[in-house]
Every structure is written in structure tokens, then in C-alpha cells.
Amino acid sequence: MSKLNTDRSTRMLMDIMQQPGNDTCADCKSPSPRWASHNLGIFLCVHCASIHRKLGTHISKVKSIGMDQWTKEQID
Numbered sequence: 335m336s337k338l339n340t341d342r343s344t345r346m347l348m349d350i351m352q353q354p355g356n357d358t359c360a361d362c363k364s365p366s367p368r369w370a371s372h373n374l375g376i377f378l379c380v381h382c383a384s385i386h387r388k389l390g391t392h393i394s395k396v397k398s399i400g401m402d403q404w405t406k407e408q409i410d
Contacts, residue, residue, distance in 0.1 A: 360376035364381070364382075368399050370397060
């Protein structure tokens, strides 16, 4: 993935995070989630993200908002 595409994907993800309701964990309502399940389209806190990871990628595909690279397809 090119640097331009990475920057564009990061901006898109940050815009989505600013939308109402995305400032809390979808599961436990903790503030400022830093993880997301891109196939479910939800933001998660670190605790709930670890639970989703244990469910398996056939159920929830979890990535860090800040540490992982996101593709446009994962953000859409």
C-alpha cells in the first residue's frame, strides 16, 4: 500500500470516528475506543477487542485504529 493511500485511509477512518456514536465502545460503552471490527463496522475498547479476537476472524476481524494499516475496502 502506498503512503498516499495509507494517508487517505487514515483520514477516512478519523472522519468516521468523529461521527456521533463512534466515540464509545460498541459493546461496553467505554469512551474513546482505539480498536475496530471492520467486518462488523464497530469501534471497540481494548478489553472488548480482545474478546472479539478470541471469537475468531470468521466472526469479527479486529484491527487497531492507530497501529494497523487500513485499506479503503476495510473502511467502506
